[in-house]
Amino acid sequence: MSRGSLFQRAPIPEAKFQKTEDVTKERDADGKKRINQYVVGELLGQGTFGRVKLCHDTVTGNRYAMKVFRKQQLMRKKDFQNEGPGRGMSVTTALSKVYNEIEMMESYSCHPRCVNLVEVLEHQDSQKIYVVMTLGEVGSLLTYDECEGTYTAPVPGEWIPASSQSTQCSSRSSTSRGRSLAIPEPIAKCFIKDALEGIAHLHEHGIVHRDIKPDNFFITTQGRVLLGDFTVASKVDEHGRVRGTEGTYSFMPPECCTPTDESQEYSGHDGRAADMWALGVTVWVVLFGSLPFQKANLKELFESIAECQYRIPPDAPVSPEGLHFIQAVLVKDATNRLTAKDALAHPWVSTADFSQLPAYIEAALKVKEERAKKAAEDASVSGSSSFTGILRP
Incomplete structure (x- = not known):
């Protein structure tokens, strides 16, 4: 969808945090x-x-x-x-x-x-x-395993009852039934809606995140998503544009992976559209547990992204609305990509039902506790220190 040439910033509310220069460091009686x-x-x-x-x-x-x-x-x-x-x-x-x-x-x-x-x-x-x-006490939306090249969800996908999975997959191939998603679709919709509200707020205030990915969405004990890690975030110009490339390669949009004609003056790219592309890749990862663009080297990866070469798994147990949302965001032409505001109005997002979140978060906290216990046991056996990270800066 096309955007206006001028970018209107919303008024910035007064900050509610404090800066402190008087810093005292000490230890309690128990050594903390x-x-x-x-x-x-x-x-x-x-x-x-x-x-x-x-x-x-x-x-x-x-x-x-x-x-x-x-x-x-x-x-x-x-x-x-x-x-x-x-x-x-x-x-x-x-x-x-x-x-x-x-x-x-x-x-x-x-x-x-x-x-x-x-x-x-x-x-x-x-x-x-x-x-x-x-x-975000529960941790990242998904955790990336660099050795395996895969993402791990807070709770295994089979958390959704089989009857619910069959309902979701009724419009898809029968071979998809019983196959687990990285995060069950009804839960994923809630998380993505929360994330979009955060992204829309940033864009309204003339800020783009520039590193949207599952690792930077943190879940609270109430089951709500917090968008975090603003290390490479930046303010946009009056046209919503930014210069240079930032972020994680696999989540970069086609316009950042396409060779630029040296004869033409570089004027930057739409930072909001780039955020939305990365959100689309995030939705893909959340639903399918893998990246849409995976190549042997960086050159091939950029070429694949630049040509928008992705293929939705034919047996993916995802609703037609979910597939339409992905295809409306992972669009090669940045001007035709859904904006954050448009995405919030999309039927897949607007119909998010938060009633199942408490049970999912309860299960996630239980899994987290079990993983932490196992990590502590492994560390005890090996004699090395270990920790279970729930936030990735």
């Missing part, structure tokens, strides 16, 4: 580290730029995620960004990306479908930055 009023707990995840830890606010009683960054290390990490034909490369440090994430989270302020800033603690002379954020 405390940063101001936050008692620091278990390690939740390890990212490229820093660690994510669970923390408990002793004033409010709330639990949050705390990202911990070492500034000296981040200053040594350089990132080279291609600015487009004739514009060369720009160089930024990892530290600048951390500050960018904070700035982006300031810009969109609080929203129930986004990870929100609670507090940034940074003493002028300190070598660390502590970023306190709202927490």
Whole structure:
């Protein structure tokens, strides 16, 4: 669907987090580290730029995620960004990306479908930055296994009763019945609707995420999705455009994988449309448990994406509305892709039924507990330390 040439930004609400320069570090009587009023707990995840830890606010009683960054290390990490034909490369440090994430989270302020800033603690002379954020306790929407090249759902797909699967598959080939989805379609619709509300909010405020993928959708104990990790997010120009490429290769849109004519001036690409393409790839992964574009090397991957070469599994147990949604988002021409607002009105999304979420989340928490117990047992046997990550920064 075509867009207007001008991009209208919604007014930005007042930020509701605080910045603190007076940072005190100490240990409680039981040896637990405390940063101001936050008692620091278990390690939740390890990212490229820093660690994510669970923390408990002793004033409010709330639990949050705390990202911990070492500034000296981040200053040594350089990132080279291609600015487009004739514009060369720009160089930024990892530290600048951390500050960018904070700035982006300031810009969109609080929203129930986004990870929100609670507090940034940074003493002028300190070598660390502590970023306190709202927490998705259940973990990522899907977890990527780099060794296997596959995604793992919070709960096995067979969680949906066989009778429900048969109903879903009635319009498809009979060979599809009983085949598990990465996440059952009725549950997936709820998660995607939540994610779209977060994406739409960002786009309304002139911000694009630029790294939409299942790993960056975090689930709360209420079963709601929080869109997180704004490391490479950026503000768009008045036409909704951004420059250069950011994000994860397999989720990049055709317009970022197509060689540019050197004779033409590069004017960037529509960041909102790129986000929506990545959302389409995410829906594919959520429903099918695999990526739509998988090739042996980067060159072949980009060529496949540029030509929009994907094939929906013929026996996929997905409703016609679900298949139509995927095909309406994974469109080669960015101007014909659904916008976030359009996608929220699509029948597949608008009919999401949240009544089954409590049972699914209960099962997910049980699976998470069992996995954590097994990881602890394996670590005990091997004599090495281990952790079960539920957030990936």
